[in-house]
Amino acid sequence: MGFLSRFFKVGNSKQNAKERLQVVLIHDRADISAGMMECLRRDIISVISNYMDISEEGIELELEKDKSSVALVANIPVLRVKRRLEGTPGKEEKIHAEGKKKRSQNRKR
Amino acid sequence: MDTRIIVVTSGKGGVGKTTVTANLSACLAKQGYSVVAVDADIGLRNLDVVMGLENRIVYNLVDVVENACRLQQALVRDKRVDNLYLLPAAQTRTKDAVTPDQMRYLCNSLRGSFDFVLIDSPAGIESGFRNAALCADEALVVATPEVSSVRDADRIIGLLEADGKNSINLIVNRFRQKMVDKGNMLDVNDVSEVLAVKIIGVVPEDDSVVISSNKGEPLSLGLQSPAAKAFKDITDRLLGKDVPLSLPQGEQGRGFLAGLMRMLRL
Numbered sequence: 001m002g003f004l005s006r007f008f009k010v011g012n013s014k015q016n017a018k019e020r021l022q023v024v025l026i027h028d029r030a031d032i033s034a035g036m037m038e039c040l041r042r043d044i045i046s047v048i049s050n051y052m053d054i055s056e057e058g059i060e061l062e063l064e065k066d067k068s069s070v071a072l073v074a075n076i077p078v079l080r081v082k083r084r085l086e087g088t089p090g091k092e093e094k095i096h097a098e099g100k101k102k103r104s105q106n107r108k109r
Numbered sequence: 110m111d112t113r114i115i116v117v118t119s120g121k122g123g124v125g126k127t128t129v130t131a132n133l134s135a136c137l138a139k140q141g142y143s144v145v146a147v148d149a150d151i152g153l154r155n156l157d158v159v160m161g162l163e164n165r166i167v168y169n170l171v172d173v174v175e176n177a178c179r180l181q182q183a184l185v186r187d188k189r190v191d192n193l194y195l196l197p198a199a200q201t202r203t204k205d206a207v208t209p210d211q212m213r214y215l216c217n218s219l220r221g222s223f224d225f226v227l228i229d230s231p232a233g234i235e236s237g238f239r240n241a242a243l244c245a246d247e248a249l250v251v252a253t254p255e256v257s258s259v260r261d262a263d264r265i266i267g268l269l270e271a272d273g274k275n276s277i278n279l280i281v282n283r284f285r286q287k288m289v290d291k292g293n294m295l296d297v298n299d300v301s302e303v304l305a306v307k308i309i310g311v312v313p314e315d316d317s318v319v320i321s322s323n324k325g326e327p328l329s330l331g332l333q334s335p336a337a338k339a340f341k342d343i344t345d346r347l348l349g350k351d352v353p354l355s356l357p358q359g360e361q362g363r364g365f366l367a368g369l370m371r372m373l374r375l
Contacts, residue, residue, distance in 0.1 A: 011292040011293035013292070013294075014289070014292050014294055014296070014299070015292070017255070017295050017299075018299050018303065021295075022303060025260065025263050028264060029263070
């Protein structure tokens with residue numbers, strides 16, 4: 001048996017290496033500097049503000065990492081949803097909503 | 110003269126930046142281009158010994174940027190091939206001895222006088238690396254097919270991209286086909302898939318690399334070997350020639366018996 005297995009044995013450390021690398025890189029690539037996070041926060045606020053009033057102090061924004069994926073998780077308290085886009089004429093009705101959760105995959109290097 | 114400034118870098122140390130710089134410089138010079146190899150590893154100078162020019166150094170890069178000498182005085186001319194020069198690093202100083210502004214000034218003085226400027230970057234991601242990459246138009250990232258090296262290469266590629274470098278090519282060094290065949294080494298496709306960057310060449314693990322650095326004679330100027338062939342191919346690809354990426358067989362035999370052994374994965 002030892003003889004036979006010597007003929008057919010193929011190592012698998014390569015597969016190991018590849019899988020470990022992929023996991024490590026997912027985390028490495030998701031590292032975002034505090035400055036970039038701040039820019040992202042400002043951009044998100046400015047875009048969402050076109051559609052709804054949000055509580056800027058209440059925003060939680062973070063990269064959530066688990067074993068094989070990274071998600072950008074934002075918790076943005078909404079004070080009021082606008083009926084019309086900013087600048088377009090028309091009545092605006094007040095609608096209260098809270099704690100809307102937005103999830104999106106982040107695959108940025 | 111249109112000068113191409115290319116930084117050779119890796120993040121991780123010991124993967125072959127200096128060997129790659131020395132050999133590609135020699136190869137380019139042999140093809141008739143004027144080349145200066147710049148050792149940006151201030152304090153840990155090594156490119157001079159790999160190129161075999163250590164005995165002829167008078168001034169160094171730090172002397173140039175501090176105006177202690179003229180650039181031409183610091184350039185060491187390689188006598189074995191026309192148009193190959195070395196700008197050695199200082200050995201008794203540290204990375205802080207050169208500021209980004211000084212580095213920019215140095216690169217500007219080299220631009221226009223040579224076809225190629227190859228900058229051997231120090232390991233790491235700190236000021237030494239940043240200075241080396243500062244003025245480069247292109248980057249060659251060197252990695253061995255190991256987890257730690259590929260990971261560091263990924264980090265370096267990220268930093269280079271963030272700096273706006275858009276010509277980044279990877280050299281896979283110390284590749285061992287025998288181990289890949291046995292499923293014990295990342296193969297070239299794995300590395301390119303993980304890093305998502307173009308591979309410009311694969312250099313096999315080769316005893317002649319050690320021998321050539323013992324002698325201080327770049328492979329391209331002496332020994333014929335699989336690694337020398339790989340460096341020649343990379344040089345051709347740098348020059349825009351379409352050389353297919355063939356996987357080198359390295360130290361492995363090529364005869365019938367060797368082929369049979371490969372088939373049986375012995």
